[in-house]
Amino acid sequence: xxxxxxxxxxxxxxxxxxxxxxxxxxxxxxxxxxxxxxxxxxxxxxxxxxxxxxxxxxxxxxxxxxxxxxxxxxxxxxxxxxxxxxxxxxxxxxxxxxxxxxxxxxxxxxxxxxxxxxxxxxxxxxxxxxxxxxxxxxxxxxxxxxxxxxxxxxxxxxxxxxxxxxxxxxxxxxxxxxxxxxxxxxxxxxxxxxxxxxxxxxxxxxxxxxxxxxxxxxxxxxxxxxxxxxxxxxxxxxxxxxxxxxxxxxxxxxxxxxxxxxxxxxxxxxxx
Amino acid sequence: xxxxxxxxxxxxxxxxxxxxxxxxxxxxxxxxxxxxxxxxxxxxxxxxxxxxxxxxxxxxxxxxxxxxxxxxxxxxxxxxxxxxxxxxxxxxxxxxxxxxxxxxxxxxxxxxxxxxxxxxxxxxxxxxxxxxxxxxxxxxxxxxxxxxxxxxxxxxxxxxxxxxxxxxxxxxxxxxxxxxxxxxxxxxxxxxxxxxxxxxxxxxxxxxxxxxxxxxxxxxxxxxxxxxxxxxxxxxxxxxxxxxxxxxxxxxxxxxxxxxxxxxxxxxxxxxxxxxxxxxxxxxxxxxxxxxxxxxxxxxxxxxxxxxxxxxxxxxxxxxxxxxxxxxxxxx
Numbered sequence: 040x041x042x043x044x045x046x047x048x049x050x051x052x053x054x055x056x057x058x059x060x061x062x063x064x065x066x067x068x069x070x071x072x073x074x075x076x077x078x079x080x081x082x083x084x085x086x087x088x089x090x091x092x093x094x095x096x097x098x099x100x101x102x103x104x105x106x107x108x109x110x111x112x113x114x115x116x117x118x119x120x121x122x123x124x125x126x127x128x129x130x131x132x133x134x135x136x137x138x139x140x141x142x143x144x145x146x147x148x149x150x151x152x153x154x155x156x157x158x159x160x161x162x163x164x165x166x167x168x169x170x171x172x173x174x175x176x177x178x179x180x181x182x183x184x185x186x187x188x189x190x191x192x193x194x195x196x197x198x199x200x201x202x203x204x205x206x207x208x209x210x211x212x213x214x215x216x217x218x219x220x221x222x223x224x225x226x227x228x229x230x231x232x233x234x235x236x237x238x239x240x241x242x243x244x245x246x247x248x249x250x251x252x253x254x255x256x257x258x259x260x261x262x263x264x265x266x267x268x269x270x271x272x273x274x275x276x277x278x279x280x281x282x283x284x285x286x287x288x289x290x291x292x293x294x295x296x297x298x299x300x301x302x303x304x305x306x307x308x309x310x311x
Numbered sequence: 312x313x314x315x316x317x318x319x320x321x322x323x324x325x326x327x328x329x330x331x332x333x334x335x336x337x338x339x340x341x342x343x344x345x346x347x348x349x350x351x352x353x354x355x356x357x358x359x360x361x362x363x364x365x366x367x368x369x370x371x372x373x374x375x376x377x378x379x380x381x382x383x384x385x386x387x388x389x390x391x392x393x394x395x396x397x398x399x400x401x402x403x404x405x406x407x408x409x410x411x412x413x414x415x416x417x418x419x420x421x422x423x424x425x426x427x428x429x430x431x432x433x434x435x436x437x438x439x440x441x442x443x444x445x446x447x448x449x450x451x452x453x454x455x456x457x458x459x460x461x462x463x464x465x466x467x468x469x470x471x472x473x474x475x476x477x478x479x480x481x482x483x484x485x486x487x488x489x490x491x492x493x494x495x496x497x498x499x500x501x502x503x504x505x506x507x508x509x510x511x512x513x514x515x516x517x518x519x520x521x522x523x524x525x526x527x528x529x530x531x532x533x534x535x536x537x538x539x540x541x542x543x544x545x546x547x548x549x550x551x552x553x554x555x556x557x558x559x560x561x562x563x564x565x566x567x568x569x570x571x572x573x574x575x576x577x578x579x580x581x582x583x584x585x586x587x588x589x590x591x592x593x594x595x596x597x598x599x600x601x602x603x604x605x606x607x608x609x610x611x612x613x614x615x616x617x618x619x620x621x622x623x624x625x626x627x628x629x630x631x632x633x634x635x636x637x638x639x640x641x642x643x
Contacts (some may be wrong), residue, residue: 107583133468154579155476158555 081138083255087126091258094119098147105168107153116147118262120253129254133208135175138254145171146258152242159235166190166231169197174212179207182216186243188228198228216263218246312641318360321633324626325368326390332364336392339439348434350420354399358415363496364391366634370517372627374507386447387506393440393447393456394499400436401463403429411414411546452505455498466490468499472554477578481562481607485526492532493525512621519574520631527611527638533558534604534642537592549592553582559607561591564600574598597628605642612639 073078083091097116101108129138148171152162162168167268169187176183184202206214221240223229232239245263253260312320322329335356341348342392371387405411406419413419422430422493441500444456456554469487473479489497500521504514535544536551537560551558555578565571574594577587595601 107580109583109585153475153581153583155474155478156554157470158474164471173483264529 051287081128081255083128086277087123087255090119090123094123095146101147103145103171104147104149105152106157106162107151115147124252124260127253127255129251131211131252132254133211133214135209136214139175139259140177141175143173143175143259145173150242156238156242161231169199174267180207181219182245183245184245188298190228190231192261198223198225200239200243202240202243202245206249209248211251212250212252212253214249216245216247216249218244314637317492317633317637317640319639321369321630322365324372324630325365327487328368328372328383329361332368332388332391332395333361334393335388338391340435343439344435347432347435350424350428353417353420353423353566354403354432356417358417361395362634363499366496366521366631367391367394367499367503369627369630369634370503371507373622373625373631374504374509374513374517376505376625376627377513377623378509380507384506386449387445387503389443390452390499390502390506393443394495396436396440396443397456397459398495400433400440403433403436406432449502449505452502454478455502455505459495459498462490462494463634466494470556473557474579475557475581477557477565477575479557479562481559484557484559484562488526488533489522489531492529493522496525496528497521497582516618516621522640523611523615523618524635527608527635529639530559530604530608530611531642534601534608537595537601538642549588552591552595553588555581560595560600560603562600563603564595564598567598567600568605569596570594577637598614599633608639608642612636 094116097112097119101112101116104113108116132138143257154159157163160166167189169189170185172185172187174185175181176184182204183244184204186200186202188198190198200221200223203219205217207217209215221243223232223236223239229236247263249261249263251259252262266304316419333355337348337351340351340355367387367390368383371383371390375383375387375411402414403420407421407426410421411419412422419429420432441457441460443455447453466487466489469483469490473483473487497518501518502513504517509517533551536558537549539548543548546554552561557578561574565574576590577584577591577594580587582588582591615635616632619628619631622631
C-alpha cells in the first residue's frame with residue numbers, strides 16, 4: 040500500500056530503495072510511514088492554488104448552487120473546475136484512498152432542487168437546508184452523507200437525512216458506489232417528508248460511479264454519472280431537468296468538497 | 312356605453328344603500344377603537360369599488376322584489392357590512408404578507424402604521440364581523456359565512472403548496488380560485504337571498520350566481536397579471552407567474568405542444584435566466600393560453616347569467632346581469 044502511494048507526487052519524491060538489510064528496511068519503512076503521515080495529503084501546485092482561489096471566490100453566495108444558478112455562472116464555475124482538474128496532484132486517487140478519509144463539506148454541486156420539487160420538499164419557507172457533510176470511512180469503505188435540515192418553527196427542530204453508501208475502487212480514479220441505507224431524524228422530520236420521501240432520496244442517492252478528478256489536502260472534486268435515460272434536447276443551452284430528473288450520457292454532477300478540519304479554528308464568517 | 316357608465320348603472324339601484332353602509336362601517340371600527348378611526352378612513356375610504364357589498368345589496372333588492380317585499384331588511388344591510396369587513400380584513404393581512412406599500416393608489420395600513428397595527432386591524436375586522444354575523448341569528452347564514460374564512464386560509468395554503476407544480480389541473484385551479492375569491496361572493500349572495508325568505512332553489516341560484524361571477528372575476532384578475540403593464544397593474548407584470556403561482560393562462564398554454572417544452576424548462580428553473588419571465592409571458596400568449604382563459608371567463612359569466620333566470624324582473628336584477636358584463640370587460 041505504501042509502495043503504491045509514492046506515485047502521487049509529480050516531482051517523483053520518495054522513491055523506495057531497492058536493496059537494504061531487513062533492519063534498515065524496517066527502519067526505512069517506519070520513517071517513510073511517518074513522513075507520509077506528516078504530509079498526509081499532497082499540496083496543490085502554484086497554478087492549482089491560483090485556480091482554486093478563483094473558484095472559491097466564484098462560489099461565494101451561490102448556496103452550493105442547490106437552488107439553481109444562471110447558465111453563464113454555471114459555465115464559468117465549470118470552466119474553473121475543469122482547469123483545476125487538469126492540475127490535480129493526485130492522478131490515481133483510488134490507489135491511496137486513505138487521503139480521502141475524514142470529513143468533507145460540500146461547496147458546490149450541479150444537483151439542484153428547483154420548481155415543484157423545491158415546493159414539495161417544503162424548502163421555500165418551512166425548511167432550511169443546512170450543510171451537506173460527507174464522512175468517509177476508509178477502514179470500512181463507507182461514505183456517510185448527511186444533509187442537515189432546520190425546520191422554521193418556534194422550537195427550531197433540527198434534523199438530518201443520513202445516507203450510507205459503500206464504495207469500491209473500479210479504476211485509477213473511479214469508485215463504484217452502492218446505496219446501503221438512509222435514515223431521517225428526528226421523527227418529526229419523517230412525518231414532514233413522508234409524502235415526498237422518494238423524491239428526497241432520488242435527489243440525494245449517490246448510487247453509481249464517482250470519479251475523483253481533483254484531490255489535495257483541502258479540496259476534492261468529483262464527477263459522477265447517474266444513469267437516467269434521457270437525452271437533453273440539442274438546441275437548449277440549459278439542460279432540461281424537469282422531464283429527466285437527472286440527465287445522463289454526460290458526467291453532469293460535480294461535487295466540490297472541502298475537507299472539514301475539526302480540531303482547527305471554527306469556520307470564519309463569510310466562509311462559503 | 313363607456314365602462315364607468317356601466318358601473319354607475321349597475322350600482323344605481325343600491326347607491327343610497329352603499330352610502331349608508333360606508334358611513335356606518337367607518338363608525339363601527341372607529342367607535343370601538345378611536346385609534347383605528349384613522350386606519351378606518353384609510354381602509355374604508357374611497358378607493359375600491361366595493362363590488363362585494365354592492366352584490367349583497369343587489370341580490371337583496373332583486374330577491375326582495377321577487378318576494379314583493381317593501382324594502383330590504385336591516386339584516387341584509389348588516390350582511391353587506393360584514394362582507395366588506397371580511398374582504399378588507401383579508402386584504403389588510405395580504406398587504407402585510409406581500410409587503411405592499413400601496414393598494415389602489417393609496418398607502419397601505421402596514422406602510423403607514425407598521426405591521427403590528429395592520430395585523431391587529433385585520434384581526435379586529437375578522438373578529439367584529441364574526442360577532443355581527445352571530446347576531447344575525449340565522450344558522451344557515453352563520454355557517455355559510457364562517458365557511459368562507461376557513462376557505463380563505465385553505466386557498467392560500469393550497470396555493471403555497473403547489474408553487475411551480477406544472478401538473479396542476481384546471482379543476483385544482485378552479486377549486487383554489489373558489490376558496491380565494493368566489494367563496495365569499497357565493498356565500499354572501501346566498502345569505503342575502505336567505506333574508507328575503509326565498510325558496511331553496513332561488514337560494515341555490517343566488518349561490519350559483521355568486522360562485523360563477525366570483526370565478527369569472529378571479530380568472531380576469533389572473534389574465535390581467537399576464538397582460539397588463541406595470542403602470543396599469545400597480546405592480547410588476549407577471550408576478551403570479553414569477554412566484555410560481557400557475558393560473559389559467561399558463562395551465563392552458565402548457566397543453567399546447569408548441570410552447571410546452573420550453574415553458575416547462577423555464578418553470579423548472581424558476582426563471583433564473585435573465586429575460587426568462589418575459590419569454591414565458593410571450594410563450595403563454597403564443598400558445599393560446601390567454602385566449603383560452605378569456606373563453607373560460609366568458610363561460611363562467613354565462614353560467615352566472617343563466618342562474619338569474621329564476622328571478623322576476625327588477626332594476627336590481629338588471630344590474631346583476633350587467634355586473635357580469637362589467638366583470639368581463641377588462642379582458643377585452
